[in-house]
Amino acid sequence: MSTLLLADHDGHQLKKATLQAITAAQAFNTPVDVLVLGSDTAAVAAQAASIAGVARVIAVSAPHLAHLLPEDAAAIILGQLNAGYTTVIAAHTTLGKDTLPRVAALRDVGMASDVIRIHARGQYERPIYAGNAIATIHSDEAMQVLTIRATSYAAAAAGNSAEIISRSAPAAQAGSQWLADDHKISDRPELATAPVVVSGGRCLGERFDEVLAPLAARLGAALGATRAAVDAGLAPNEIQVGQTGTIVAPELYIAAGISGAAQHLGGMKDSKVIVAINTDPDAPIFKVADIGIVADLFDVVPELTRQLG
Secondary structure, three states: OEEEEEOOEOOOOEOHHHHHHHHHHHHHOOOEEEEEEEOOOHHHHHHHHOEOOEEEEEEEEOHHHOOOOHHHHHHHHHHHHHHOEEEEEEEOOHHHHHHHHHHHHHHOOOOEEEEOEEEEOOEEEEEEOOOOEEEEEEOOOOOEEEEEOHHHOOOOOEOOOOEEEEEOOOOOOOOOOOOOOOOOOOOOOOHHHOOEEEEEOHHHHHHHHHHHHHHHHHHOOEEEEOHHHHHOOOOOHHHEEOOOOEOOOOOEEEEEOOOOOHHHHOOOOOOOEEEEEEOOOOOHHHHOOOEEEEOOHHHHHHHHHHHOO
């Protein structure tokens, strides 16, 4: 019995969510093999092999895996399952959410998604109703397939020298093809892994960047937004925080002009320290805030920025 973990990476290094998924996988008390897919997996495989808790790294390189599609990833995982794996796991990232449901369907088994706690094999907890309730799932499937909410776990540290095994890739799967990538370069840290996040709501209007960007720059923070702010065209989709956006759990989360809709709270309430700024003392955001400031954000945020120098 062993666990196969699908690595998510950028072609150069593992994403933090994968390190957190490695920590989660330890709960099964079985050897954890990390599967690294790409066009050139040498660097990422070497990093994976150095992570504590990893038994082996299986590296699969091929030109058509440069832009990894879920069909190809699922086919490769299915090809590895005859090696005695009883669990397939991945972080609940775009790659994991795209790939593991395919694996489960092709194996004709159920799966658990967005798991926040593993009690035992086949017994998991996951949030429902935008995080307002926690469901306990029981599964007696012979093959357990699940994705992990990475922010619920600490990242696994280095301190290992696992074996790296290179294997060949099957031919590219038909049905879909990569057309193009649209990259946006930013000096700010990645939202999902930033230690500090400054988020704003729709009430900022056209002054969204004018007010929040200087504070984010002072703190070295990522910039976030509510769904309402994104829908209003005040902020791009990629910085939406919430159940339908990015789920975050930074050391510090500053919510400026955010009332606290359920889907937003479900995506940030695991933050270590939450600072809420709102003129409405009854705003739901104050129920999860560690520090609440009942005041006009247009006064508080610029003053805070000035105080930070």
